[in-house]
Amino acid sequence: RHQLNYLRMDGDIGVVVNGAGLALATLDTLRDAGGFPANFMDIRTTATSLDIAYAFELILGNPRVRVVLVNIHGGGMQRCDTVADGIGIGVRKTGHSLPMVVRLAGNNAEFGYDRLKSYGIAYTEAADMWDAATRVVGLLRQEAA
Numbered sequence: 001r002h003q004l005n006y007l008r009m010d011g012d013i014g015v016v017v018n019g020a021g022l023a024l025a026t027l028d029t030l031r032d033a034g035g036f037p038a039n040f041m042d043i044r045t046t047a048t049s050l051d052i053a054y055a056f057e058l059i060l061g062n063p064r065v066r067v068v069l070v071n072i073h074g075g076g077m078q079r080c081d082t083v084a085d086g087i088g089i090g091v092r093k094t095g096h097s098l099p100m101v102v103r104l105a106g107n108n109a110e111f112g113y114d115r116l117k118s119y120g121i122a123y124t125e126a127a128d129m130w131d132a133a134t135r136v137v138g139l140l141r142q143e144a145a
Contacts, residue, residue, distance in 0.1 A: 002051040002055065003043070003044040003047035003051045004041060004042060004044060004047060004052075004055045005040070005042040005044070006040070006055065006058055007039060007041075008038070008062065009036075009037050009038055010036065011036030011039075011064070012036060012038055012066045012140065013030060013037050013066070013068070013069055013136055013137075013140065014039060014065040014067070014068040014098070015030070015037050015038070015039055015041055015059075015071070016052075016055060016068065016069070016072075016087070017043065017070075018042070018045065018047075018072050018083065019043075020042040022071065023040055023042045024040075026133070027040060029133045032133070033137045034137050035136060035140065038062055038065045039058075039059065039065075041055060041059070043055055043083065047078065047086070048086075049082050049083075049086040050089065051086065052082070052085070052086020053086045053090040055086065056086060056089075056090025056091065056094075057094055059090075060091070060096050060098065065098065066098065066140055066143055067098055067099045067100070067136050067139045067140045067143065068100040068136075069103075069133070070083070070100060070102040071103045072102075072103070073105050073106045074104065074105065074106035074107035074108055074109060075107060079111075080105075080106060080107060080108045080109045080111065080112030080113075081108040081111045081114075081115050082108075083104075084104070084111075084113070084115035084116045085115055087119070087121065088115065088121060091119065097121065097122070099143065100121070100122070101123065101124045101125075101126050101132050101135045101139065102124070102125055102126065103126040103127070103128065103131070103132040113125065
């Protein structure tokens with residue numbers, strides 16, 4: 001109904017990704033970096049910003065999640081700014097935010113970063129998937145210290 005596939009897992013890193021293949025690769029990369037994902041999430045290309053807001057509410061509603069990794073590749077059907085708007089709406093609806101690492105690539109990536117800033121969301125920008133995984137694991141370790 002919300003154009004996403006979601007499965008809760010046992011870790012403490014919330015993961016928001018568009019595309020099942022990218023989601024699986026992100027989970028593997030997180031594990032290689034020493035992290036433990038709290039979920040599998042595939043935001044389908046047909047998801048609207050409101051669908052994505054619901055997805056982000058699922059992540060923020062999981063008490064085990066301590067940090068969030070957003071790994072988005074904007075393609076022709078789903079732009080990075082649509083995902084950023086969904087994240088902004090989700091954070092506003094819940095009134096709750098967590099430390100976040102964001103990697104946006106592809107269609108409207110720079111505009112997506114601008115949209116996150118316009119919502120007042122604090123995040124760490126990552127250059128690529130490995131950078132995102134190591135940064136989010138680092139944030140988690142800083143929080144634990």
